Amino acid sequence: MQKTEGEESKAENEEVKQVTLMTSDGVKMKVEISIVYEMEIVRSFIEVNDADHSVPFPLPNVSSHTLDLIIELVKNEYDDEFMKTFSHDELKEVLVAANYLNMKTLLDFIATAIANLLEKKSVEFIRNFFNIVNDFTPEEEAEIRKTNEWVFQDLDED
Amino acid sequence: MEMSAFAGLHDDLQMEILSSLSVKALLRLRCVCRTWNSLIFHPSFVNSHFQRSSKNPEILIMFCINSSEFPEDTGVRITRCTIRSILENPSLVLDELRSCSGNLPLYDSSQHMLGVCNGLICMRYHLNIGQYDLYFVLFWNPATKIKSNISPFLHVNSCNDSEDYDVKKGFGYDNSNRTYKVVTIIFHVESKSWEVKVYCMGDSCWRRVLTCSSALPILQDENGVFVSGTLNWLALRTSVSSDPLIETITNNGNQSVIFSYDLKDEVYRYMSLPNGLSEVSHDKCYLGVLSGCLCLSHDHDGTYLVVWEMRTSEPQNSWTQMLKTENGDVLLLTNHGRAHFVLLGQEDDRVDCIESFKSEFDLYSTFISSHYAEKLSSSVQACTKDSKKRRVKGQVVRTVSQFDVVVTAAGIADNKKQLEWELWE
Numbered sequence: 245m246q247k248t249e250g251e252e253s254k255a256e257n258e259e260v261k262q263v264t265l266m267t268s269d270g271v272k273m274k275v276e277i278s279i280v281y282e283m284e285i286v287r288s289f290i291e292v293n294d295a296d297h298s299v300p301f302p303l304p305n306v307s308s309h310t311l312d313l314i315i316e317l318v319k320n321e322y323d324d325e326f327m328k329t330f331s332h333d334e335l336k337e338v339l340v341a342a343n344y345l346n347m348k349t350l351l352d353f354i355a356t357a358i359a360n361l362l363e364k365k366s367v368e369f370i371r372n373f374f375n376i377v378n379d380f381t382p383e384e385e386a387e388i389r390k391t392n393e394w395v396f397q398d399l400d401e402d
Numbered sequence: 403m404e405m406s407a408f409a410g411l412h413d414d415l416q417m418e419i420l421s422s423l424s425v426k427a428l429l430r431l432r433c434v435c436r437t438w439n440s441l442i443f444h445p446s447f448v449n450s451h452f453q454r455s456s457k458n459p460e461i462l463i464m465f466c467i468n469s470s471e472f473p474e475d476t477g478v479r480i481t482r483c484t485i486r487s488i489l490e491n492p493s494l495v496l497d498e499l500r501s502c503s504g505n506l507p508l509y510d511s512s513q514h515m516l517g518v519c520n521g522l523i524c525m526r527y528h529l530n531i532g533q534y535d536l537y538f539v540l541f542w543n544p545a546t547k548i549k550s551n552i553s554p555f556l557h558v559n560s561c562n563d564s565e566d567y568d569v570k571k572g573f574g575y576d577n578s579n580r581t582y583k584v585v586t587i588i589f590h591v592e593s594k595s596w597e598v599k600v601y602c603m604g605d606s607c608w609r610r611v612l613t614c615s616s617a618l619p620i621l622q623d624e625n626g627v628f629v630s631g632t633l634n635w636l637a638l639r640t641s642v643s644s645d646p647l648i649e650t651i652t653n654n655g656n657q658s659v660i661f662s663y664d665l666k667d668e669v670y671r672y673m674s675l676p677n678g679l680s681e682v683s684h685d686k687c688y689l690g691v692l693s694g695c696l697c698l699s700h701d702h703d704g705t706y707l708v709v710w711e712m713r714t715s716e717p718q719n720s721w722t723q724m725l726k727t728e729n730g731d732v733l734l735l736t737n738h739g740r741a742h743f744v745l746l747g748q749e750d751d752r753v754d755c756i757e758s759f760k761s762e763f764d765l766y767s768t769f770i771s772s773h774y775a776e777k778l779s780s781s782v783q784a785c786t787k788d789s790k791k792r793r794v795k796g797q798v799v800r801t802v803s804q805f806d807v808v809v810t811a812a813g814i815a816d817n818k819k820q821l822e823w824e825l826w827e
Contacts, residue, residue, distance in 0.1 A: 355419050355422055385433050395426050
């Protein structure tokens with residue numbers, strides 16, 4: 245985030261530097277324009293239409309809670325420690341929102357964070373996490389497990 | 403694929419996450435469901451996964467233990483780590499090497515690693531049976547722990563003694579023909595001729611692709627350096643016939659060049675060195691790969707070190723000086739099949755080489771490659787902001803194949819002490 249303006253112009257431009265976003269649960273949130281600019285979907289709209297910033301920009305796929313998390317993450321320059329406080333559902337919601345808002349840096353960051361979380365988890369944990377139903381027969385699964393037994397060692401507790 | 407609306411993770415987002423996982427995790431996650439099982443081995447996924455793992459290359463350390471006392475310890479061991487971890491905590495890396503179990507059997511022959519390419523290791527073996535020397539290779543993917551069968555034998559007649567011939571070799575990938583190739587150049591001392599034999603992965607024989615009746619221009623013992631479809635060696639271009647086996651120290655006014663072998667067209671050519679370097683002795687120069695470009699490092703009488711990068715541009719290649727060490731720099735060079743930490747002292751302007759791993763494993767042959775990326779991924783590095791973690795001052799400038807260059811800005815005195823203590827512990 246760049247804040248290069250002097251104090252005076254900063255006060256002057258206070259209004260301009262915020263964009264109002266309307267979340268899926270109907271909350272209007274004023275967000276700093278530097279953060280909004282990371283959201284390609286909003287940025288391209290603002291730039292093309294030179295939009296009136298007082299009219300809320302609708303984000304029908306993002307809840308106010310998720311938007312709060314995203315704003316904090318960007319403000320904290322993608323802080324690992326802060327992200328570690330997220331629940332699994334929050335991680336997934338931020339991932340989906342980052343994809344929808346087309347926030348490339350956030351998407352990479354959160355996908356990597358989720359991958360780190362899943363790296364040493366069991367197959368059962370992963371199925372749960374992604375809500376995937378096992379469509380192997382027990383015999384088929386046992387067969388696959390047998391081919392690479394070493395990959396099932398040294399796992400985290402679920 | 404079953405997916406609840408709540409999870410809401412579309413296939414492309416699942417792929418985004420999966421492509422950041424290690425090969426080990428992916429081999430486990432084949433069991434999640436049928437869709438994942440087929441997806442994980444799909445060529446386009448394997449490819450995108452490798453692209454991603456290549457962004458965080460690691461150092462690969464490998465050594466062979468051949469112990470008659472402890473036959474169960476016999477085997478090839480391998481571990482990998484980041485450059486940062488070697489500088490920060492080398493003793494931890496050594497501990498890991500000690501504790502990891504062998505995963506590739508030894509044959510009753512001498513062996514060494516020929517190279518690493520696209521996550522695949524090529525091992526080369528040498529046997530002597532009567533008047534023949536036999537060479538063969540096998541390929542090994544350490545991430546999946548899968549190894550190939552051994553290649554056919556390459557026979558070299560050695561009826562008199564081992565000084566009869568000289569062998570240079572290299573390993574690389576031919577992108578046009580989509581095949582891995584092992585190149586062996588055999589120089590026959592008596593007849594003063596050399597031939598190139600190539601083995602393509604999966605073939606039933608070694609092909610002779612080239613013979614030439616002249617002295618072999620290649621002097622160095624190292625394996626050819628693979629970069630964008632070519633294998634490269636430092637060489638001497640000379641009109642006077644001379645014995646290259648003797649003439650390794652001084653060049654006697656001959657011109658140093660690069661011998662570059664094209665894996666696709668199976669031809670060789672010479673490339674010139676940066677201006678002023680063609681007269682320099684071979685043991686002061688090393689070839690390597692830097693961000694996909696051929697690189698040359700030059701040690702100036704042990705005082706400073708210059709790294710050149712070759713930009714390939716038509717009609718002529720050009721050399722760019724990309725790095726010159728200064729006081730307080732720390733370089734991590736891997737070369738001659740082992741690692742050197744080169745520390746430039748602040749007081750005396752000397753380049754000190756610490757052959758770090760050699761002392762620890764001098765009984766074993768050690769090979770270090772520093773441009774390893776898992777095929778199918780390396781461990782994921784988030785942008786860490788862990789302030790508790792001890793950090794090396796400075797930053798990794800570039801990750802390189804033969805020489806990894808780590809430059810620190812300041813505070814070398816402390817680092818140096820700590821490094822030495824941990825390494826020689």
